[in-house]
Amino acid sequence: MADLLIRNASQILTCAVGENAAPFAGKNQSAIGLTTGSIAIEGDRIMAIGKAADNTKAARVIDARGGVVLPGFVDCHTHAVFCGHRADEFELRAKGVSYEAIARNGGGIQKSTGQLREATDEELRAAVLRHLDQFLDGGTTTIEAKSGYGLSLEHELRALRALDVPHAVEVVRTCLAGHSVPPEYKSKRRDYITLVCEEIFPAVQRDQLAEYCDVFVEKNVFTFEEGQAILDAGKRHGMRGRVHADQLSRSGGARLACRVGAITADHLEYATREDAVAMREAGVTAVLLPGANYVLNQDQRAPARNMINMQCPVAVATDFNPGSAPIQSMPLTLNLACVRFGMTVAEAIIGATINAAHTINRHDKIGSLELGKQADVLVCNVSDYREIAYWLGRNPITHVIKKGVLVREP
Amino acid sequence: MADLLIRNASQILTCAVGENAAPFAGKNQSAIGLTTGSIAIEGDRIMAIGKAADNTKAARVIDARGGVVLPGFVDCHTHAVFCGHRADEFELRAKGVSYEAIARNGGGIQKSTGQLREATDEELRAAVLRHLDQFLDGGTTTIEAKSGYGLSLEHELRALRALDVPHAVEVVRTCLAGHSVPPEYKSKRRDYITLVCEEIFPAVQRDQLAEYCDVFVEKNVFTFEEGQAILDAGKRHGMRGRVHADQLSRSGGARLACRVGAITADHLEYATREDAVAMREAGVTAVLLPGANYVLNQDQRAPARNMINMQCPVAVATDFNPGSAPIQSMPLTLNLACVRFGMTVAEAIIGATINAAHTINRHDKIGSLELGKQADVLVCNVSDYREIAYWLGRNPITHVIKKGVLVREP
Numbered sequence: 001m002a003d004l005l006i007r008n009a010s011q012i013l014t015c016a017v018g019e020n021a022a023p024f025a026g027k028n029q030s031a032i033g034l035t036t037g038s039i040a041i042e043g044d045r046i047m048a049i050g051k052a053a054d055n056t057k058a059a060r061v062i063d064a065r066g067g068v069v070l071p072g073f074v075d076c077h078t079h080a081v082f083c084g085h086r087a088d089e090f091e092l093r094a095k096g097v098s099y100e101a102i103a104r105n106g107g108g109i110q111k112s113t114g115q116l117r118e119a120t121d122e123e124l125r126a127a128v129l130r131h132l133d134q135f136l137d138g139g140t141t142t143i144e145a146k147s148g149y150g151l152s153l154e155h156e157l158r159a160l161r162a163l164d165v166p167h168a169v170e171v172v173r174t175c176l177a178g179h180s181v182p183p184e185y186k187s188k189r190r191d192y193i194t195l196v197c198e199e200i201f202p203a204v205q206r207d208q209l210a211e212y213c214d215v216f217v218e219k220n221v222f223t224f225e226e227g228q229a230i231l232d233a234g235k236r237h238g239m240r241g242r243v244h245a246d247q248l249s250r251s252g253g254a255r256l257a258c259r260v261g262a263i264t265a266d267h268l269e270y271a272t273r274e275d276a277v278a279m280r281e282a283g284v285t286a287v288l289l290p291g292a293n294y295v296l297n298q299d300q301r302a303p304a305r306n307m308i309n310m311q312c313p314v315a316v317a318t319d320f321n322p323g324s325a326p327i328q329s330m331p332l333t334l335n336l337a338c339v340r341f342g343m344t345v346a347e348a349i350i351g352a353t354i355n356a357a358h359t360i361n362r363h364d365k366i367g368s369l370e371l372g373k374q375a376d377v378l379v380c381n382v383s384d385y386r387e388i389a390y391w392l393g394r395n396p397i398t399h400v401i402k403k404g405v406l407v408r409e410p
Numbered sequence: 411m412a413d414l415l416i417r418n419a420s421q422i423l424t425c426a427v428g429e430n431a432a433p434f435a436g437k438n439q440s441a442i443g444l445t446t447g448s449i450a451i452e453g454d455r456i457m458a459i460g461k462a463a464d465n466t467k468a469a470r471v472i473d474a475r476g477g478v479v480l481p482g483f484v485d486c487h488t489h490a491v492f493c494g495h496r497a498d499e500f501e502l503r504a505k506g507v508s509y510e511a512i513a514r515n516g517g518g519i520q521k522s523t524g525q526l527r528e529a530t531d532e533e534l535r536a537a538v539l540r541h542l543d544q545f546l547d548g549g550t551t552t553i554e555a556k557s558g559y560g561l562s563l564e565h566e567l568r569a570l571r572a573l574d575v576p577h578a579v580e581v582v583r584t585c586l587a588g589h590s591v592p593p594e595y596k597s598k599r600r601d602y603i604t605l606v607c608e609e610i611f612p613a614v615q616r617d618q619l620a621e622y623c624d625v626f627v628e629k630n631v632f633t634f635e636e637g638q639a640i641l642d643a644g645k646r647h648g649m650r651g652r653v654h655a656d657q658l659s660r661s662g663g664a665r666l667a668c669r670v671g672a673i674t675a676d677h678l679e680y681a682t683r684e685d686a687v688a689m690r691e692a693g694v695t696a697v698l699l700p701g702a703n704y705v706l707n708q709d710q711r712a713p714a715r716n717m718i719n720m721q722c723p724v725a726v727a728t729d730f731n732p733g734s735a736p737i738q739s740m741p742l743t744l745n746l747a748c749v750r751f752g753m754t755v756a757e758a759i760i761g762a763t764i765n766a767a768h769t770i771n772r773h774d775k776i777g778s779l780e781l782g783k784q785a786d787v788l789v790c791n792v793s794d795y796r797e798i799a800y801w802l803g804r805n806p807i808t809h810v811i812k813k814g815v816l817v818r819e820p
Contacts, residue, residue, distance in 0.1 A: 329803030393739030
């Protein structure tokens with residue numbers, strides 16, 4: 001007797017395709033683990049999948065009506081704790097003003113830092129809860145979420161604490177104190193790096209506020225050497241690194257990720273084939289962020305096909321943030337990954353499920369539909385999984401099950 | 411006493427900006443007609459707007475909660491009558507296969523023609539109704555809809571009839587028998603053009619099945635001269651022209667639109683400044699379709715800024731179709747217009763309301779919020795109208811009022 005049975009799925013994408021999923025998904029569509037039938041759930045666990053589950057008796061039944069069933073999306077790169085919006089900058093960029101020029105004029109990260117520092121703890125938590133609701137609407141059941149708009153001891157800790165809210169969406173936290181040098185340290189950037197390494201990271205470790213640390217290696221942000229100092233300090237305080245790498249120029253972020261043993265290098269528009277090989281060898285997953293690539297209207301594209309051909313694992317995430325990526329929808333992000341980066345729908349879905357789960361060290365629990373794994377499951381009202389990415393701007397998710405609990409239904 | 415009062419709007423965009431709206435919207439943000447307060451509706455008409463409406467007594471009140479209120483979107487270029495999907499081609503294009511190559515191999519328009527001809531009348535109507543529901547979800551209250559997958563006397567008429575369904579979304583029909591030469595006429599294209607001009611158009615006129623005719627002028631589709639013959643014949647049968655113009659190459663479609671006195675030229679990726687001037691002089695509105703430009707991953711962009719600077723009126727539409735634009739969301743289309751074509755949010759909204767209404771000769775009834783006009787009104791859960799385009803992949807529409815009737819609510 002199951003607690004919940006999802007029946008009548010025309011396609012079940014198990015995404016159960018092993019540790020280095022993305023490279024294989026490119027070779028064979030069946031690497032997405034295509035089956036059909038039902039999913040039986042007991043408590044928060046999957047107890048049967050496919051035809052074998054069809055005749056399970058259950059307390060509650062969801063009829064997928066010939067739709068597609070897949071694992072809850074894992075969004076492994078978000079900046080989900082911010083207040084307000086930056087729609088003014090969106091219009092400036094449409095008029096041709098560059099992201100860098102906006103940042104130089106008090107916009108960009110700096111503006112969000114001001115908004116976050118002015119917000120009360122209550123307001124911060126309310127903003128996070130609103131954002132988590134939106135993630136769930138689009139089928140995202142787990143996110144990685146970075147601080148990085150606090151940029152002081154007090155406000156980085158406040159941001160990380162605001163991410164600890166009761167909500168169906170699970171949040172894995174990253175301290176991104178290395179997002180930018182805040183205005184008050186512009187003339188003494190070394191002092192800010194010392195603050196990050198010697199005060200913020202120890203405090204984050206003491207209160208167990210984050211599992212990962214992150215740094216933005218880019219022209220006019222942090223250099224390769226500064227990034228290394230920050231990631232090395234993070235490691236000493238129990239946080240494995242992630243890197244904002246090679247997004248707007250060839251910053252060397254991918255190489256840095258390999259050198260320090262980071263778990264991911266993210267963005268990677270200017271990464272090369274050599275970087276892809278190095279990342280594969282170093283066990284660094286490439287996290288591609290097609291939403292930011294689109295919003296910034298970049299001609300330069302992350303070399304997804306090279307990476308997949310080189311068997312470097314690829315994840316796909318939203319980069320949700322108020323500047324370069326005000327996007328939370330994973331179906332739209334999958335579309336962007338296909339259109340802009342030339343990924344197949346299967347590769348993109350693998351990138352937003354099991355490969356993303358690997359980057360937050362949760363692949364034993366989530367990211368695929370397998371016996372005994374956590375029941376994070378989506379039902380979509382399409383009959384061919386490629387339609388999830390194909391219908392642009394339509395949300396195909398009808399049901400979201402998180403830890404065995406139905407949290408969204410039509 | 412009003413029937414319906416929408417109160418507490420932080421911004422009301424009246425879009426009441428005169429006949430050549432788009433050029434002015436570029437110069438001054440207030441050209442979007444920004445006010446605040448309430449909208450009072452009696453029957454299907456607007457009876458008061460702004461602060462003046464605040465104290466109107468009404469049978470029913472909608473609290474906009476500080477949100478944005480604007481006219482229902484008018485989508486003036488759609489191919490809304492088709493069956494099934496072409497997600498397989500979406501993936502082929504992601505892999506680098508061109509739109510033209512797919513068409514040569516039995517995909518493209520030809521595939522949709524097969525699907526449409528096989529569908530029963532019932533299935534066609536059901537597909538149209540599904541599509542209209544989706545339009546309404548995104549705040550679109552009026553569409554222009556083209557046939558063009560029938561491509562025979564019988565099936566063009568069936569397609570146009572299937573668009574005549576009872577639904578809140580108003581449909582203005584266009585006969586696009588000039589969409590493509592169907593497979594059975596490949597070796598005798600002149601015969602197909604004769605069929606269109608001498609059989610299909612007269613039958614459409616007799617049964618009053620369309621107000622406009624349209625032709626796809628493009629390499630491997632119809633030449634400039636063939637397009638002219640088709641549009642001239644349409645005119646003789648009471649249908650003013652629209653043109654699929656200069657999308658994939660410099661086909662001369664914009665020049666043709668001017669020569670025959672078409673009401674619109676659409677797509678226009680390869681149009682020039684000279685075309686923009688000629689279109690302004692000839693009273694041809696430029697209909698830009700950023701969704702197709704995105705899905706086809708075109709580097710070439712419609713010269714929206716030149717057009718607006720030259721005071722050529724610009725409309726923005728989805729191009730909803732199963733091949734190059736499986737998109738129905740106007741908020742996402744506005745985002746695409748800003749990011750890809752450098753339009754301001756105000757210009758894009760004007761393009762999707764009053765300017766679009768001009769292209770279907772409904773500007774006296776819809777497309778703006780003015781006293782006595784039809785009450786097609788949207789409420790959005792954002793406080794700054796630029797957020798409608800800014801939040802990528804989020805549907806901000808909470809309430810849709812069509813002809814004074816509340817047809818969507820949270």
